[in-house]
Amino acid sequence: MAQKKAHEVDSWLRRPDPNIRIVLIYGPDRGLVSERAKAFVASTGLNADDPFSSVRLDAGEVEAAPGRLSDEAGTVPMFSDQRLIWIKGAGAQKQLADEVKFLAASPPRDSIILIEAGDLKKGVALRSAVESAAAAMALPCYADEGRSIDAVIDEVLARDGLTIGMEGRQALRANLGGDRLATRSEIEKLALYCHGAREVTVDDINLMTGDVSGLSLDNAIDAVLSGHAAVFDTAFARLISSGTNPFLVLAGAMRQFQALSLMRNEMDSAGKAPGAVVASARPPVFFTRRKLVETALQRWTAPALSRALERLQAAVLLTRRRPDLATATARQALIALLVDSARAARR
Structure with a gap:
């Protein structure tokens, strides 16, 4: 498998394999993803600011223009031996994953493709395309610890x-x-x-x-799950003031509620206790959050989780239609869920 464990990433970046043509750097820590992407670019010796030897794309551009990435990868560099294609904002885009899979099967000789992505769960098409290829490498980035x-x-x-x-x-x-x-x-x-x-x-x-x-997305989302309004207000304000897109907070909440929904369904169908479900969850729940997740599973029923996901999806859609209201929309949706959690705790 063409991937490294989290503790192996820095070592690989110090001496990257020259045969790797596609590098995916992903994870919930956007700062670490960005930092490691810059470190990889430095290791290539290419000038990311030189339009003749590099091109920067947003994942949305690749998704909207089928064949764009393949065309860029096939372009012969004019004044250097290699060409850097740097893609940001990747996630669950199908077109991007399909083109990466195609290019991974027949790696470009004159181009290096670097992809920055958010938190990609195992099995997501883009991550699978990279991990299963011999000429590609997936590098996970998780929150700093110890x-x-x-x-x-x-x-x-x-x-x-x-x-x-x-x-x-x-x-x-x-x-x-x-x-x-x-x-x-x-x-x-x-x-x-x-x-x-x-x-x-x-x-x-x-x-x-x-x-x-408190700048971690998890802090804001955990406050929603536990019904702690003051903690949420502080965490959300810090995220927005640090430049975090409100959509990312909503996306993080959706991932958390989707995971809870799967675990709650397992509880209901198999008659398991919350602790047993959390202990066997895949991907595993970080040990410091297990008690919080167990409590959330006790508070939130399967129908309530389904309604929460519908609310979050509606909020995401509104942020796209009205970017000027993105912060207010995200905050309102998350506070509504926080209130639901607090009410459930009192029942």
Whole structure:
């Protein structure tokens, strides 16, 4: 299978296989996806800003113009040996998946195709097309945890000749969350403030870093599931202020409610307890979220989950028709679900 596990991705990016012609970088951490995509481009030696050696496409463009990706992949570069085709915003687009599958079977000799995607579940056509090809590679990106956060801290601070003690490291980690883009931004801001000093202190950290752990989509969605309005308001506001498209929050909620619907149906059909269903879920539920998901399964009936998905689908459609109302639409839909969850908890 042409894929790497999450902990193997950075190692592969340091020495990418030159025979790989198609690279898919995907996952819920948009900052980490973007960062690793840039690292891969740097490893190719190609100039992503040179229109003669690279082209950037949105997945929607590929979907709307059948054959566009194949034509680009077959174009011979004028002033370089290779040509970079960089696609962003990929997801469940059928046309894109079909063209990637075709190109993976007959890899382009003069082009390297890089695809940035969101959280692709196992079995999604695009991910399957890449994972089953010999000349392609799928690289997952999940929220920063433990050693990943430490590695970013060390990388950024070392670049400015700064050190940090154990107490300071623990304080800094407590203010950093699962989104790589927000994490790196906070550490770089701290390094700039401490420029010229030798060590980052706890006082520096308390003064310069805010708690960005709430920038994860999961925090906002989990607040909806648990019926915590104040937590949702804070998390949603931070997501929007950080530049997150409201559609992504709705899409994340839909994935979560779809997963809950499948688990609830298994509970009802097999007579299983919530804990047993969560323990056997595939993909597995992260251990820190298992109790929350179990509680949600107890609160939400199968019909209620179906209605929730209909509400989210309607909200997604409205955000596309009225982009100017996207934030208000997403917030209203999610608050309505939050209220439903809170009412279910009181019954």
